[in-house]
Amino acid sequence: MPYFDMASAAPLHPVAREALLAALDDGWADPARLYREGRRARLLLDAARQTAAEVVGCRPDELTFTPSGTAALHTGVAGAMAGRRRTGRHVVVSAVEHSAVLHAAERHDSTQVAVDRTGRLDPADLAAALRPDTALACVQSANHEVGTVQPVAEAAAMCRAAGVPLLVDAAQSLAWGPVAEGWSLLAGSAHKWGGPPGVGLLAVAKGTRFAPAHPADEREAGRSPGFPNLPAVVAAAASLRAVRAQASEEAVRLSALVDRIRARVPELVPDVEVVGHDRLRLPHLVTFSCLYVDGEALLTALDRAGFSVSSGSSCTSSTLTPSHVLRAMGVLSEGNVRVSLPPGTQSSEVEAFLAALPGVVSEVRAQLGAPSTPHPASPPEPEPEPAPDLVVDSLGKRCPIPVIELAKAITQVPVGAVVTVLSDDEAAALDIPAWCTMRTHTYLGPNPAPRGTAYRIRRAT
Amino acid sequence: MPYFDMASAAPLHPVAREALLAALDDGWADPARLYREGRRARLLLDAARQTAAEVVGCRPDELTFTPSGTAALHTGVAGAMAGRRRTGRHVVVSAVEHSAVLHAAERHDSTQVAVDRTGRLDPADLAAALRPDTALACVQSANHEVGTVQPVAEAAAMCRAAGVPLLVDAAQSLAWGPVAEGWSLLAGSAHKWGGPPGVGLLAVAKGTRFAPAHPADEREAGRSPGFPNLPAVVAAAASLRAVRAQASEEAVRLSALVDRIRARVPELVPDVEVVGHDRLRLPHLVTFSCLYVDGEALLTALDRAGFSVSSGSSCTSSTLTPSHVLRAMGVLSEGNVRVSLPPGTQSSEVEAFLAALPGVVSEVRAQLGAPSTPHPASPPEPEPEPAPDLVVDSLGKRCPIPVIELAKAITQVPVGAVVTVLSDDEAAALDIPAWCTMRTHTYLGPNPAPRGTAYRIRRAT
Incomplete structure (x- = not known):
């Protein structure tokens, strides 16, 4: 029974499982304590940090373990923004960042940089969005939904030229290779590479301004509050090294x-x-x-x-x-x-x-009840009593029904006539234009309607 | 080799270990997903919540799993304060709360309620500290350093009368029994009861105003962001039930x-x-x-x-x-x-x-080189050439040296004379008065000094 959702969560890597079991026995105590159980836990924590830092490509003292990838992103965005609050409260993000980044950015003055149809950011667009009051820019190393790799090195160069730190969400790519140099903050998530849940990584490069935005806490250099999830951290580091080797x-x-x-x-x-x-x-x-x-x-x-x-x-x-x-x-x-x-x-x-x-x-x-697909070679279906224009009421119907009703309606109007689809489904705003592109009909755009939106399409063929 | 630091972290309970291993195999997927691995994870998460809620004494939908006890406290304080921001930004805490509560409270207008020499809060003092703009009060169920149990039921009654929600940090007591009724928010930490690290509990009683103070996230009813640490959550719930049974x-x-x-x-x-x-x-x-x-x-x-x-x-x-x-x-x-x-x-x-x-x-x-303890029955040591008063310079010396030097100096002055200890060690402010009480000398109080503080003690016997 194949599991094909690695980008959501990976089954535990055998190395992670083994390391977790060993660390449950040896690493349950508080690594801040002076007695032997504490010292043993501290050794495990230090070794895990060393291992993870080597794979990430940073110094151990730049690397913090967090309770999740989401926590790493929230903490990274909040800490970087607080560290540069005198510069301003503007943050630039790509429009395809993980929702954890977008939601963290929403709490500030944020600008989203558009991407092309492949989901890729143009570094020049990023550069154009940077302002004198921009405190941070966020670009993922690769997209979590469509896999598109972003031009991180170029983005980093643009940010460096503008004096703006760059946070790279490397959650999807860390298993596959190091992130291009030039990042200021880097975030990862262990359960994306076969490590256990409950562990994220936040690396803050030396020289990056960072002020923790959460209540004071001594753990993890003050950057991630709470008792460290040590067995899981050990398993995360061991499995990161293992997956990277393969x-x-x-x-x-x-x-x-x-x-x-x-x-x-x-x-x-x-x-x-x-x-x-x-x-x-x-x-x-x-x-x-x-x-x-x-x-x-x-x-x-x-x-x-x-x-x-x-x-x-x-x-x-x-x-x-x-x-x-x-x-x-x-x-x-x-x-x-x-x-x-x-x-x-x-x-x-x-x-x-x-x-x-x-x-x-x-x-x-x-x-x-979807319309059958017209075969390119076959003649168009006969048009029964074509009406000049047509209005399709898809109000209250959800994706993909509005598009299906449009596809049926378009065959009932002559070439050059307009079909108007009334829909209050959010997906229609995306899928009706996409359908027009696939079918080479002309999308005339959305108009406000008493309820929902009126999407207008001119039949082209 | 006895480990006597249960209040810091407990070794993993055998039930927790067993549950964790089973859940690593069955509960690694995203419980929000529709496929079988996700549905299996969801079942485990729901069952864990049901179990933990029964032990805590709340409804499952009132209970949220967080990444640590600290996170539960931070989230609880921030969410409760945000939920009542129109009432005010004043928070009342006992002076002996866990540092996670004190640091979370520091971010608001906070009042600390004093405790007696046993570490116990007087509910009347709590009531007196409540103001019209008090949005939250925080009282632990039992203290983490000295074990003193707090009058939670009385505190809850006082808070209820004043219309102020009460957050109870139950981290130290949850293994031993339920918290007295009347709490509005309740926090716990799994690794204190033999569960794995990486799991905290936050219960928010129905009717309690709560507004998440972190970036938006769908997980855990919007109250705890990040991918759930499911295997650890399952282990935490199973071990909580097991320890409570014994x-x-x-x-x-x-x-x-x-x-x-x-x-x-x-x-x-x-x-x-x-x-x-x-x-x-x-x-x-x-x-x-x-x-x-x-x-x-x-x-x-x-x-x-x-x-x-x-x-x-x-x-x-x-x-x-x-x-x-x-x-x-x-x-x-x-x-x-x-x-x-x-x-x-x-x-x-x-x-x-x-x-x-x-x-x-x-x-x-x-x-x-501590002074030997005077035996009550033995005569006082002969006083060599008593000087009327004496100044002891303990600047730069750390606990317990200032007290040791005081104990030696006091024997060199006549009864009724004053010893002044100059110290810049923070512990001296606590330990010199405590020593005076133990030795029945008269503590005359601290005076400012050019460096550090001058502590004045009159020899009484």
Whole structure:
């Protein structure tokens, strides 16, 4: 039963498990204490810090263990902003950062830098967003939803030139290799590389202004309050070293499997958009969106077929909004599937996924009454009594229904006529333009409506 | 080799270890995900919450898991203050709360309520400190350094009458029994009861105003950001239930051992002050201070003798200040030893400690050149050429040297004469008055001096 959601959480690495068990026996005491159990715990903590610092590429005294990757990001953003409060309270973030960064930035005066359709930031756009009162910039090393690798070295150069510290969220890439030089703060999360949950990393490079924004606490150089989660920290450091040792070899192998998925999915499944950069990407991650598909139904059907994947579709989120990453990229969000392969994934597992996917998508589309896909070579369906224009009331209907109703309606108007879709579903704002691009109809834009929004589409072919 | 520092961290309970191992296999995935690994993790998380809530005595939806006891306290104070920001920003705390509470309170307008010499709060003093703009009061269930149990039920009644929510730090008592009713927020820490590190509890009673003060995050009802530390949470809940099941029996047994220590230490070691309440106390914890003893040297010597204990003496703290708890109680801080017995401690281990202690204390005192203790029945030492008054320059010398030099100087002045000790050691402010009380000399108070403080003592006998 293949688990393909490595980007969310990885099963515990055998090295992590072994280290955790040993440290539960030897490392439960308070490392700040003077007695032997405390001294033993302190030795373990120091060794773990040394190991993790070597892999991260920093000095041990620059590295702090936090209770999670989210805590590392929250603490990093808050501490860096507080450290430079005399400069200002402006923070620049890419629009595709992890929500932990975006939410931390919201507490300040924040500017989001747009990305292109592959999810990649242009360093020049970052530079243009920096202001005299910018206290911090945040750029991820690689995106957690679509795998696109960001130009961190160039971003760091731009920031350095402007005298602005750069925080790099390396949660998705730390297992695969070091972050390009030039970062001021760096954050990571152990359970993304096969370490246990409950451990994040925050590195603050010497010379970076940093003022803890939480209540005073002596632990972790004052940068992360609370009793250290020592057994988990030991396991995190040991497994980080272990996965990094296998990284180059595994990256080549998994990258080939991802290339296979990227190539085959659009051949096997009609009306699919593979999103994210095709080369500048994480080795193990690929994301695609399927037109006329309900993401939650797709995930459930894939789960029944034995595949555990993730989705950025609105129907799979508690807020019923599509992933902010897909939205920033301007790509289709409906029927979204993220596949992230754990180390050791076999080619046969990927082939099994490719074999199962077309049937699963067809089944979900059939349940929703999705329009059949026009074959490029076949003639357009006969148009029954075309009305000049048409208004489709999709109010109260959720993704992917508004797009399905649009696709049906467009066949009922003549080329050149306009279909107006009334929808109050947030995903429609993203998916209707994306559908127009895929179908080469002309998107005329959204208009305010008494309820929801009126999306206007001119039939082109 | 007895470990007597349960109040700092407990070795992992066998039930916690077993639950942790099982949950590492079954509970590593993201419980927010829809696939089978996620659903399995969700079931484990829900069951853990149910178990912990039953033991705490609250509803599952009132209980949040946090990354540590410190995080629970920080989050609880910040969230409760933010939830009542329209009432005001005043917070009332007992002077002997854990430093995590005091540091969290420092960020607001805080009032510390004094305690008596046993470390116990008078609920009337708490009530008197409440103001119309008081948004929160914080009272621990039992003190972490001296074991004194606080009148939580009475404090809760006072707070309820004033319409002020009460946060109870139950970190030290949760293993022993439920907290008296009437709390609005309750915090705990798993590694204090034999659970793994990395797990705290925060319960927020229905009807309590609470506004998360950290960046937005969907986890744990928005009250604790970051990926849940699920295996540790499962282990924490299982071990809490297990220790609570044995608590009554173990409390009776350990309390008798503590009574034995409380009675025997003053008989075996001269010039010892046992601190904390003799009846209203935790079953497993006893603290005493030894005159003319360096706390760090004592801990080191006890460690060599095979006993792991803790200390609130200034020389064992990174800030070189005596414990704020001992200071608030106004008791001797030098040579301070906290003994907290883990469940299962044997009478023979306690007897071995009592057998070793007198020799260890004598050894440390001899190294410091401490004055020999006057035997009540023996005549006072002959006074060599008494000078009317004397000034002792102890500047630059650290605890317990100023008190040792005072004890030697007092024999050189006639009864009724004054010894002035010049000291810049923070512990002297606590220990010189405490010594005067133990020796029945008259403490005339501190005066400012060009360097440090001039402590004036009139010889009484």
